[in-house]
Amino acid sequence: MNYSDTDEQIKGFKSAINRCKRIVGFTGAGISTESDIPDYRSKGGIWDKFKPVYFEEFLSDEKKRFLYWQRKQELWESIRNAIPNKGHMFFKGLYDERKLIGLVTQNIDGLHEKSGLPKDIMVNLHGTNLEVICLTCGFILPSEEVLDDLDLEQGVPLCQKCGGLLKPNTISFGQSLREEDLDKARTLSLSCDLMIVVGSTLVVQPAASFPLIAKKNGALLVIISLSETPLDNDADYVFHQKMGDFLNRI
Ligand SMILES: [Zn+2]
Structure with missing residues (x-):
């Protein structure tokens, strides 16, 4: 990757964070591997x-x-x-700045709650x-x-x-996701002006549909993930990095 492009992208990402007021996070396993989960x-x-x-x-x-x-x-x-890492604290920081309106996660480790995010803004898709x-x-x-x-x-x-x-x-194998969680995630996706995806490969449906719902509704979409995702081309900013390394850069 061309480094000047990346610097340009990081500038754009920072300005989006400053500008946007209704941010929703969407996280998958990748955010927690740095906490040894x-x-x-x-x-x-x-x-x-x-x-x-x-x-x-x-x-x-x-x-x-x-x-x-x-x-x-x-x-x-x-x-x-297990204790929350910098990635979890990043979202807690946005919450403290009154910018984060919700966080949808595919993880079951409870690390977002442990970071201090209140239960009522969380959607634990997999329990x-x-x-x-x-x-x-x-x-x-x-x-x-x-x-x-x-x-x-x-x-x-x-x-x-x-x-x-x-x-x-x-949610065990063979058990469906809860309708109320899917509804809440959908509502958040339609209410945000910026969705930040961290550590999800965005391949498990219907979970992975939410970033696209947000994007189609006019929100900015940022993806921070070590591996490529099927939504990379739809996103405004894509960083193929570990969240910890990415945060060190910004
Ligand atoms: Zn009972």
């Missing part, structure tokens, strides 16, 4: 090693349910201890590992309360209120 779907990722447990199997198969909780338990310490939900009554509790002292020899955890099955509040 593995990219689950990439090569060498968790799903390369383990066959995923599908939602149907979780409901109907006791052994699969046990296996699912066993894996969550193994990952829990790294989920619990969050920081919560556990009862599949019968919908009761939600913090994951610490279930996972910190989980003893699977006593069986998988059950809801204290109704005895129903508990499950981390993430």
Whole structure:
């Protein structure tokens, strides 16, 4: 890439940030790999090693349910201890300047919440590992309360209120995204004057449709991602860099 072009682009990006007042962030796994959260779907990722447990199997198969909780338990310490990085703090900074009106993420690590973004401006398209939900009554509790002292020899955890099955509040394989989340993401995409995509390959649908909705509605579109995306040609500014390196430059 021609460096003077990049400098020109960075100037344009900075001026867009200064000018725009209704910014929406859209983030994927790439923003969190710099916090040592593995990219689950990439090569060498968790799903390369383990066959995923599908939602149907979780409901109907006791052994699969046990296996699912066993894996969550193994990952829990790294989920619990992960801390937001510069990329997450960048969006928190925009929020503090009252410019960020929403953040849509494909990640389930809860790092945007940990950075201090309020829950009501967040859309966790794939749910969050920081919560556990009862599949019968919908009761939600913090994951610490279930996972910190989980003893699977006593069986998988059950809801204290109704005895129903508990499950981390993430969207499993074979489970559809929540209609209310998709609606909220769509509304944000139609309300923003700038959408900043970080660390998403923009290939998983319908999630990846939101940046295009924003662009078609007249918003500026910025993509910061190590790899190319199908929307690179639609974007106003594209930076093929890690978010940390990009932020060091600006
Ligand atoms: Zn319940």
